[in-house]
Amino acid sequence: MNIIIAGVGGQGIILASRALAEAALEAGLAVRTAETIGMAQREGAVVSHVRIGLPDYGPLIPRATADILLAFEPGEAARHLACLRKGGSAVVATSPVMPVSVSLGASAYDVDAVLRFLEGAVEHPYFLDAAALAREAGSIKALNMVMLGALSRLDLPVGEQNLLEAALKLLPPQTETVNRRAFALGRQALEGLEK
Amino acid sequence: MKMLLMGNEAIARGAVEAGIHVATSYPGTPASEVFATLARYAPELGFYAEWSVNEKVAVELAAGAAYAGGRAIVSMKQMGLNVASDAVMSLAYIGVKGGLVLVVADDPGPHSSQTEQDTRLFARFAGLPVLDPSSPAEAYTMTKYAFDLSEELGLPVILRPTTRCCHACQDVEVGSLLPPRPVPGFTRSPDWVILPSLSARKHRWLVEQEERARLLFNESPFNTATLEGRTGVITGGVSYGYVVETMDQLGVRLSLLKIGTPYPLPQEKVVEFLAHLDQVLIVEEQEPVIEEQVIRLAWRQLIPCHISGKHDNFLPRTGEFNVDIVRSALARFLGMKSTPASVPAPPELPQRAPTLCAGCPHRGSFYAFKRAARGRDVIFAGDIGCYTLGAAPPLKALDTCLCMGASLGLAQGLARTEPQRRVVAFIGDSTFFHAGLPALANIAYHRAPVTIAVLDNGTTAMTGHQPHPGLALDLAAVARAWGITCVLEADPYNLEATVRAASRALAEPGPSLVLLRRSCPQLTASDRCCTVDPSLCTGCGLCLEELGCPAMSWEKDHVTIGPNCNGCGLCAQICPAGALREVRK
Ligand code: SF4
Ligand code: SF4
Numbered sequence: 001m002n003i004i005i006a007g008v009g010g011q012g013i014i015l016a017s018r019a020l021a022e023a024a025l026e027a028g029l030a031v032r033t034a035e036t037i038g039m040a041q042r043e044g045a046v047v048s049h050v051r052i053g054l055p056d057y058g059p060l061i062p063r064a065t066a067d068i069l070l071a072f073e074p075g076e077a078a079r080h081l082a083c084l085r086k087g088g089s090a091v092v093a094t095s096p097v098m099p100v101s102v103s104l105g106a107s108a109y110d111v112d113a114v115l116r117f118l119e120g121a122v123e124h125p126y127f128l129d130a131a132a133l134a135r136e137a138g139s140i141k142a143l144n145m146v147m148l149g150a151l152s153r154l155d156l157p158v159g160e161q162n163l164l165e166a167a168l169k170l171l172p173p174q175t176e177t178v179n180r181r182a183f184a185l186g187r188q189a190l191e192g193l194e195k
Numbered sequence: 196m197k198m199l200l201m202g203n204e205a206i207a208r209g210a211v212e213a214g215i216h217v218a219t220s221y222p223g224t225p226a227s228e229v230f231a232t233l234a235r236y237a238p239e240l241g242f243y244a245e246w247s248v249n250e251k252v253a254v255e256l257a258a259g260a261a262y263a264g265g266r267a268i269v270s271m272k273q274m275g276l277n278v279a280s281d282a283v284m285s286l287a288y289i290g291v292k293g294g295l296v297l298v299v300a301d302d303p304g305p306h307s308s309q310t311e312q313d314t315r316l317f318a319r320f321a322g323l324p325v326l327d328p329s330s331p332a333e334a335y336t337m338t339k340y341a342f343d344l345s346e347e348l349g350l351p352v353i354l355r356p357t358t359r360c361c362h363a364c365q366d367v368e369v370g371s372l373l374p375p376r377p378v379p380g381f382t383r384s385p386d387w388v389i390l391p392s393l394s395a396r397k398h399r400w401l402v403e404q405e406e407r408a409r410l411l412f413n414e415s416p417f418n419t420a421t422l423e424g425r426t427g428v429i430t431g432g433v434s435y436g437y438v439v440e441t442m443d444q445l446g447v448r449l450s451l452l453k454i455g456t457p458y459p460l461p462q463e464k465v466v467e468f469l470a471h472l473d474q475v476l477i478v479e480e481q482e483p484v485i486e487e488q489v490i491r492l493a494w495r496q497l498i499p500c501h502i503s504g505k506h507d508n509f510l511p512r513t514g515e516f517n518v519d520i521v522r523s524a525l526a527r528f529l530g531m532k533s534t535p536a537s538v539p540a541p542p543e544l545p546q547r548a549p550t551l552c553a554g555c556p557h558r559g560s561f562y563a564f565k566r567a568a569r570g571r572d573v574i575f576a577g578d579i580g581c582y583t584l585g586a587a588p589p590l591k592a593l594d595t596c597l598c599m600g601a602s603l604g605l606a607q608g609l610a611r612t613e614p615q616r617r618v619v620a621f622i623g624d625s626t627f628f629h630a631g632l633p634a635l636a637n638i639a640y641h642r643a644p645v646t647i648a649v650l651d652n653g654t655t656a657m658t659g660h661q662p663h664p665g666l667a668l669d670l671a672a673v674a675r676a677w678g679i680t681c682v683l684e685a686d687p688y689n690l691e692a693t694v695r696a697a698s699r700a701l702a703e704p705g706p707s708l709v710l711l712r713r714s715c716p717q718l719t720a721s722d723r724c725c726t727v728d729p730s731l732c733t734g735c736g737l738c739l740e741e742l743g744c745p746a747m748s749w750e751k752d753h754v755t756i757g758p759n760c761n762g763c764g765l766c767a768q769i770c771p772a773g774a775l776r777e778v779r780k
């Protein structure tokens with residue numbers, strides 16, 4: 001299984017891919033990830049690749065082979081859509097992160113147009129206002145937990161509890177309550193979307 | 196036991212299982228986590244570990260340990276090897292007693308580097324054996340082996356992972372940790388003292404060692420061949436995984452030789468492999484290191500196998516590979532059609548380049564210097580670190596950036612050639628100690644008319660916040676002791692005071708230095724933030740357009756501040772309408 005996690009530096013993408021990878025390891029599955037570490041972490045576009053059960057392949061997911069695109073930001077979802085296979089699912093956080101280039105008028109960002117595009121281009125799109133849910137859980141920093149919670153609703157080779165526990169182990173213990181709540185809210189949000 | 200390890204962590208794990216005595220490094224992406232992991236093991240296992248001032252010192256220190264028979268590991272990024280090269284080139288002649296492994300991480304792309312240089316070429320240049328891991332698990336095994344190899348050959352060994360190995364995680368089967376053994380100790384011998392007569396003898400020895408290494412590599416489990424017919428692929432490093440996946444995608448089975456020891460090339464293995472083939476494609480990222488050796492070998496041995504790769508443009512010498520690139524090359528090589536899956540084109544997406552964080556003190560430093568330089572012709576020379584991002588709009592505060600420490604050297608050259616223009620060299624505190632100190636001596640000694648602006652955020656931020664000597668050593672005192680009379684200090688969160696210091700420093704006829712001190716907010720969480728009073732904000736956009744802080748954006752006709760604000764207060768200090776206010780979070 002191939003999962004692409006895309007977003008903006010500082011949103012907690014690396015933690016999300018690590019949690020997924022640790023949960024896969026726990027389940028006895030071969031796992032590979034590739035992460036964006038370095039300059040791009042300063043508000044740049046970042047992406048993690050997670051490959052489960054493909055022991056001989058490199059860590060980068062080729063074009064049109066990802067089963068799931070987990071996007072923390074709508075523009076970044078669109079940027080990485082080429083990775084998603086036909087029939088794949090995309091879980092997309094709808095609130096945008098405005099890059100400085102947009103505030104300065106140097107580049108355009110029509111968020112509604114991007115969301116409409118995703119709606120039309122993805123076979124199984126799931127949209128959720130993850131930022132609002134994170135705030136509801138108690139901290140905007142729990143955005144990645146909301147997204148993992150939402151992800152856990154899809155058909156994964158790792159169980160919901162394993163994923164949650166793996167993530168909590170990587171996070172400071174004093175944030176556990178907020179993180180559990182965020183995970184649950186993300187999961188519920190997707191339940192609400194399924195028909 | 197299986198662990199999820201990042202490639203860099205796997206390398207560190209391999210090293211501690213090999214029983215190291217000393218670990219040194221200077222931070223650099225994509226290598227930094229090798230040492231960061233080692234530092235965590237050090238207290239438990241009792242080996243010595245330090246972030247050194249730069250890569251040259253790191254290599255020399257580790258070489259000293261290896262002279263005494265200890266096992267040592269040094270990790271750095273590819274350009275760090277340039278800094279250490281003086282030591283490494285000579286060390287290849289002198290050799291080592293204890294195992295010495297140089298981990299040099301390459302960054303094809305490049306993602307976080309100034310160059311895409313290929314360390315395998317450097318290994319050939321230095322005459323040192325190099326191992327090229329294809330995955331974190333292999334990096335772990337290779338690291339352990341590298342210490343034995345180093346001791347067997349009496350030479351430092353280079354392990355060259357690339358970004359997609361360093362920053363990839365994998366389930367890795369690990370062994371048990373080994374505390375360092377007692378060291379045999381340093382024994383005096385003329386063989387440790389490099390002199391031309393010794394060099395002449397040791398150069399012959401080094402060439403002989405290349406042949407010894409080659410024989411060992413012919414038998415190495417890191418070089419594996421599978422035969423599937425008369426068309427084949429030779430590959431190495433992370434490209435191996437791309438080739439395997441490409442063959443699955445195209446539904447072909449080809450003969451495959453995976454090379455884990457690109458230099459010296461395991462010739463017997465290659466000759467044996469080529470003998471089964473009519474044609475072969477060589478798939479390796481970066482320079483044609485394997486390819487050129489294979490072509491030479493085939494020519495010498497009159498092997499009638501057609502060899503393709505970079506020389507006939509099947510694959511590029513630049514940039515990073517992935518399955519899609521390898522797939523189109525292999526398909527073309529096989530005369531197959533490979534149409535990339537079509538995907539709908541998205542609407543215009545915003546550029547999202549890396550940016551100085553909200554509340555980064557460098558923003559204030561650059562802004563203040565730009566103000567102080569208004570109406571004057573001042574050149575801003577930059578350097579390597581987070582602050583390189585100051586070159587981006589709207590600050591556009593850097594006119595040059597070259598390599599570690601170069602701001603000081605370039606500034607002197609510019610000032611000597613155009614004395615009527617003032618030049619400021621912006622350099623971070625860690626970079627200053629890494630490569631700026633000799634340049635400072637040069638400025639002080641030659642009384643160069645330049646201003647040095649040290650961006651002192653108390654850390655090596657860009658590479659993940661490592662410590663450096665500036666945390667304990669006072670560089671302003673050094674500048675004063677060396678006769679620079681204009682040495683000022685300012686807090687970049689205080690705009691007025693920083694502009695004042697900058698103006699004074701720029702007005703100085705001789706050398707001047709401003710220490711811009713404020714710790715990186717990623718290290719010290721702030722309890723303050725700024726808020727906008729929408730009734731006062733006139734929507735002039737000055738704050739946004741001058742500072743480009745990522746916490747600020749437009750909300751209809753006024754500016755709004757997001758939760759990532761660190762409360763540096765810079766925007767409040769420039770707002771002409773008094774609409775911005777600092778408050779407790
Ligand atoms: S105080 Fe202003 S400039 Fe500083 S981080 Fe907050 S929004 Fe950005
Ligand atoms: S990490 Fe620190 S030094 Fe680097 S851009 Fe962010 S605030 Fe500035």
